[in-house]
Amino acid sequence: MSTALLIMAHGSRIAEANDAVHEIAALVQRMTKFDIVEVSFREQHLPNIQQGVDACVAKGAQRILLVPYFLYMGAHVLEDLPEELDQARKRHPGIEMVLGKHLGVHDKLAEVVVERIAETLTEERWH
DSSP: OOEEEEEEEOOOSSHHHHHHHHHHHHHHHHHHOOSEEEEEESSSSSSBHHHHHHHHHHTTOSEEEEEEOOSSOSHIIIIIHHHHHHHHHHHOTTSEEEEOOOOOSOHHHHHHHHHHHHHHHHHTTOO
16 A cells, blocks of 8 residues: 655745755655655645645555644644645545644754754854
8 A cells, every 4th residue: 555745834935945845855755765755835835735635646645644844733733734634535535644743842853953053153163
């Protein structure tokens, strides 16, 4: 059974911000070996989430894990993304879909923050 990952980000009017999500998706695909990894955006940029689901289905996905690339448990994670999932299930009743966990609080995210702090301190020569 073919499983796809659909990484869902907020979306930005700034192209570089959206490009970064595609870079993350490529890294995730290399790390996980999923054949189908798509990116979609909740707002401001295309493809939107429904188009992302359609792309997964068009590539042969029989199951789709919708991955929220969101830090916090805000309105998008609590309300909007479940509504998107419901809409996608109605449009593709034969496809199994589940909403994954948002990024939230995690030791690895704290490690990234610490790395960024160290980089800035080094760049500013604040030793």
